[in-house]
Amino acid sequence: MDKNILSRDGTSIAYESAGRGPAVVLVSGAMSTGATVAPLAAPLSERFQVVVYDRRGRGRSGDTAPYAVEREVEDLAALFGAVGGEASLYGTSSGGALALRAAASGLPVRHVAVYETPYAMSEEALRERAEYTERLNAALAEGRRGDAVELFLRLTGLSESVIEGARQSPMWAGMESMAPSLAYDDAVMGDGGVPRELLASIQLPVLSIAGEASPAWMRDAARAIAEAVPRGAYRTLEGQTHMVEPDVLAPVLAEFFAR
Incomplete structure (x- = not known):
């Protein structure tokens, strides 16, 4: 990240951009920085000005307490200002939820594409999420960062042996x-x-994508997003999982953002 811009609350947001054309901002998910989505920038930069950034509290970006989702939307507003005032958004995993919230906030977004935003699709999954929230906040409040990471890795479905190996x-x-x-x-x-x-309040085009090889509930969640948005579309990518291949995803995004 070779540039910085100040968000509304004074937080420094690190970013870089490549290419020329309509702006596209890439939004990473949990436990990741802009580097996670950076492989998409190269193929997309052939047709767009692509912005990759570190979300607040990670990478080279700063952080300012107290946190609120609105601050992250303001971070995107600052990035939009740096690239001409409007942009399309791509968000992966929970970054997709942020992109959708930004679109609903009235930010000048042209298009939104999201990949496997992991919304819970059953009552049991909602209960698991509520328990995760409670235990996560307790671990962080007590300074048990390792336990917090373990909770997240379990939520993603990793086995205890894999988690122990990661530790x-x-x-x-x-x-x-x-x-x-x-x-x-x-x-x-x-x-x-x-x-x-x-x-339902988002009036701009939204493309919700899932991997054909991902769990059924992830595809169901992606489809539910498309169905809930007035101008939504759903698409699956053959052979892809949550770790989608940039060379497979980029042409789909480029076609959508060029409309």
């Missing part, structure tokens, strides 16, 4: 350093369910 890996320290931002993504996701009233 012993060199990357664990970096994961712990990013743990406070887990509460930010949890807040962006709301109660965890599909926010149908919010989605």
Whole structure:
């Protein structure tokens, strides 16, 4: 990230941009920085000005307490200002929830594309999300960052053996350093369910995408987003999982953003 811009509350947001044309801002999900979505920037920058940024509380961006989802929408507003005042948004995983919230806020968004925003699709899943929120906030309040990361990894479905292996890996320290931002993504996701009233208020084109090889509930969640938005569309990508291949996703996004 070679540039910085100040958000409305004075928080420094690190970003970089590449290419020329209509602006597209890429929004990362939980436990990630702009580097996670950066591989999409190269193919998209052939037709667009692509902005990759570190969300507040991670990477090279700053952070200012207290956190509120509205501050992250203001971060996007600042980035929009840096690229001409309007842009399209792509959000992956919980970053998709932030992109949708930004679109509903009245920010000058042209299009929104989201990939596998993990809204809960059953009462049991909603209860699990509520328990996760409670335990996550307790762990962070008590400074147990490692426990917070473990809670998140379990929520994603990783096995105990894989989680234990992650704890012993060199990357664990970096994961712990990013743990406070887990509460930010949890807040962006709301109660965890599909926010149908919010989605119904979005009047711009929305493309909700899922991987054909992902769990059925993720495809159901992606479809529910498209159905709740007045101008929504749903698409699956053959052979793809939650870790979607940039070379498969980029042409789909480019076609959508060029409309």
